[in-house]
Amino acid sequence: MFEVFDEYLIRKQPDLTESDLAQIHAVSIFKKLRKRQYLLQEGDVSHHACFIIKGCLRNYRLSEGGVEHILKFAVENWWISDLESYNNGTPSKNNIDAIEDCDLILIEKQDFNRLTENIPSFRRFHERLTSKSVDAFQNRIISNISETAEEKYFKFISSYPDVFNRVPLHMIASYLGVTRETLSRIRINHAKRR
């Protein structure tokens, strides 16, 4: 049950001991999610950190017109949650749902905080995770404001080939901030030009 999770934790933070892992296991909750099921819906408060053993999910927001705007994809060995709701205890503005059938590990916020307090290596792990996530956000913002749609698309597929191969194109369009028609034409024009 814990193979993938343990392998991930040890790879990211090699100084975690067996006893540390046991503490982490003790508060881990398994959860399965079928394709299209929600992990979190707009208005809910996020009470859990969520690690992905298997599957693929997305975090997206609905605009007034009901259009989906995807903030984030996540696959195996990633975490997904709505950070704003989780950190502040406020109702989420976003939805998280499964793009494929998923196996997940949930950890309650209180338990997670206790882990970071009691296990210094786990705290360092978490700090590094947070700072990587900030780096990724910053680079995405630069990309958003400085690149053409075509540049964003090819950067995306080379940065996240594992996501690209598993996710419908219209969702990638939504992530990049263009319509699916525009993305379709970008691909075709690019293929023609070479």
Place this chain on the structure above:
Amino acid sequence: MFEVFDEYLIRKQPDLTESDLAQIHAVSIFKKLRKRQYLLQEGDVSHHACFIIKGCLRNYRLSEGGVEHILKFAVENWWISDLESYNNGTPSKNNIDAIEDCDLILIEKQDFNRLTENIPSFRRFHERLTSKSVDAFQNRIISNISETAEEKYFKFISSYPDVFNRVPLHMIASYLGVTRETLSRIRINHAKRR
């Protein structure tokens, strides 16, 4: 010298004691920056956290063509640094320079880390700061991929009136990801329509 900083710290984290403040003062370095001077240049490694007592700065990246893309503005009572370089010790891809004459407080990374280790309230303060910053990044990404240029502009001036009033328009255009000509026309069309 420390009035603004202390007032800020106590407001954000009321349980900081006099002795905590004294520890923070002990590692604080004052620095003045004239308009247009750099705090950090592309290729430098960021070794300091930087709090702004007075003035206004920006963090921006140059694209191949030499176009500036502004990641962030910061004014009094904000922090500014290049997080990617500061966290990872890698050369920065960005520049930080002063838009106005500035009074700053710098804290060396090692000293800053010691403060978070030795002062639990300061650690909590820092964690909250980080999570607020993540929230802001997420909301900016949603805004980037889902709003029109006009919506982004009016949201910006209502969210950051203090920045809007002090910063040239072409920099706001750069922050929003449109050309200065487009932003100029957005303003004019909006004024006409009402």
Place this chain on the structure above:
DNA sequence: CGATTCTTTGAAAACAGTCAATCTGTGTGG
């Protein structure tokens, strides 16, 4: 005043969005 920075303007071209239709592949129920 002269130099620099900032903002606006105009015209053309490139780009992206909308709407409606079609095409493709997948999977489910009869």
Place this chain on the structure above:
DNA sequence: CCACACAGATTGACTGTTTTCAAAGAATCG
């Protein structure tokens, strides 16, 4: 196994927005 529904991808015609380039007006500062 077939028919059908459904999700996904593409296409065309059209409209609207944004960029580009070049130029000219304001505003600011030494």
